[in-house]
Amino acid sequence: MSKISKFFKGGGSAASKGRGGPSPQEALARLRETEEMLSKKQEYLETRIERELAIARQHGTKNKRAALQALKRKKRYEKQLNQIDGTLSTIEFQREALENSHTNTEVLKNMGYAAQAMKKVHENMDLNKIDDLMQDITEQQDVAQEISDAISNRAAFGDEFDE
Numbered sequence: 001m002s003k004i005s006k007f008f009k010g011g012g013s014a015a016s017k018g019r020g021g022p023s024p025q026e027a028l029a030r031l032r033e034t035e036e037m038l039s040k041k042q043e044y045l046e047t048r049i050e051r052e053l054a055i056a057r058q059h060g061t062k063n064k065r066a067a068l069q070a071l072k073r074k075k076r077y078e079k080q081l082n083q084i085d086g087t088l089s090t091i092e093f094q095r096e097a098l099e100n101s102h103t104n105t106e107v108l109k110n111m112g113y114a115a116q117a118m119k120k121v122h123e124n125m126d127l128n129k130i131d132d133l134m135q136d137i138t139e140q141q142d143v144a145q146e147i148s149d150a151i152s153n154r155a156a157f158g159d160e161f162d163e
Contacts, residue, residue, distance in 0.1 A: 024102040031095040038088050045081045049074050 022030070052074035059067040 024098060024105075027098055028095060028102075031091055031098070035088060035091055035095070038084050038091070042081060042084050042088075045077050045084070049077045049081070052077065 052070045055070040056067045056074065059070065
């Protein structure tokens with residue numbers, strides 16, 4: 001069974017069938033294999049087109065029938081080449097979409113993991129205790145400021161005597 005027929009008929013590893021579908025890595029690998037196979041076919045068709053064009057030039061005006069046949073074959077090969085180009089574009093788009101989806105899934109998993117970690121860190125914190133602590137800190141900062149102000153004021157020796 002060819003790679004393409006396996007691809008479209010769902011032939012694949014037993015592990016992917018048991019889970020209900022292929023993993024993103026398996027699907028990406030298959031898409032890359034298909035891209036590679038189509039690229040090789042493109043190269044083959046391009047060489048065939050060049051060969052048919054050379055045959056048409058060779059026969060030129062001496063054997064018009066052979067030249068026309070070569071040009072018709074060249075036209076068919078070009079049509080196949082255009083189809084392959086379209087298919088490759090579609091496969092590239094699908095591969096990129098799958099890669100983006102896989103990346104988004106991984107990002108979402110990691111964000112969920114981070115959210116769980118934050119939840120665990122915050123579960124030992126009580127909002128009322130935090131408010132009380134912040135009030136204590138503010139009060140102590142005020143006391144420290146008063147002390148600092150008292151120390152930094154110039155001592156007015158003799159100016160404050162009450163007669």
